[in-house]
Amino acid sequence: MKLENVFYILEKDWYKLQAWATLAHEEDKNEISGLMTAIPQKDGRIKISDIEILKQENTGSNTELDGDAVSEYMMKYGMKYNNPEMKFVWWHSHHTMAAFWSGTDIKEIEAWENNSYSLALVINLKEEYVFRVSFWRSNGLPMQKHIDTNLTIERKQAKVNITDSMKKQYEELCSSPTNVVTHNNYNWGRHIRQPNLWNKEADLNIEHSYSQALEKVEELQETFMSGEIKLKEWKKEVKKMNKVCNDNKFPFKIKKLDYSQQEMTNYLMTVLPDELFEWEDNMIKNRIEGFGWNGGYHVY
Secondary structure (H helix, E strand, O other): OOHHHOEEEEHHHHHHHHHHHHHHHHHHOOOOEEEEEEEEOOOOOEEEEEEEEOOEEEOOOOEEEOHHHHHHHHHHHHHHHOOOOOEEEEEEEOOOOOOOOOHHHHHHHHHOOOOOEEEEEEEOOOOOEEEEEEEEEEOOEEEEEEEEEOOEEEOOOOOOOOOHHHHHHHHHHEEOOOOOOOOOOOOOOOOOOOOOOOOHHHHHHHHHHHHHHHHHHHHHHHHHHOOOOOHHHHHHHHHHHHHHHHHOOOOEEEOOOOOOHHHHHHHHOOOOHHHHEEEOOHHHHHHHOOOOOOOOOOOO
16 A cells, blocks of 8 residues: 555544634634544554644744643553554644644654654645654664655545534633743734734843744744745844844844845755854853743653
8 A cells, every 4th residue: 555545534533623723723823733643444544533632832833732731642542542553643733824844843743753653744724734754763773754645534525613612622721822021012023913022121031032033033934935925025024133132132133144035945944943043152042042942842
């Protein structure tokens, strides 16, 4: 059987994913994430099911699952199926953005490395998706091979149904980060819903300030790669952010890149958001780099 025919999901489960993505976008304009199981069937295919969201913190460009909740989910379904061949699927939404692998997504995929393979799924509200099989070991030998393949959706008619129970779970389990730094009247830009505002008082909390800038740069990177903005708008946004950095004497700023539109696209596909920053002092950089987006749950 070809890899493209191996994985499938039932219509009702596919639209449950779409319902969660729709709910998160309508309520908070946020991404949302969760886990699923991948269970081998008698016909040789692998069924994707058991869609759940877990306790998490979300923004418009990032989602972070609670580590204890992940462990509980894995234990729950591990005991239910008692199948050593089963896998878990990390999924999340890109709401109105294109379905693609961001730098943060790639880091999360790498964190699920194991002794065989792992699975990841990104969906958006247009029902576009990317589904990845990441191979880590073969016959005991280390290997790294990532293949984006087909996820067959066995469905009859499109139907997104957000239930009252789902709304209640969303309110209980999903939240936005509380460490937002807000001062004066500067807004990082039109892509950010919450007012990420800085002044000189923010010097007392560089970690929080960097976290906000990192989130903005990551979202800017994703919107550029998805084609929502062009090079001219990229440079305009970077100029605005660097003015805030200069005015408030922060020890970092965003790199100025002298690339063409295509060169910029190629470059942004190869770097993570934190690599787009320049620091005045490497000691400060080493102390706080990654504070705002690198602290999520990872499985090793």
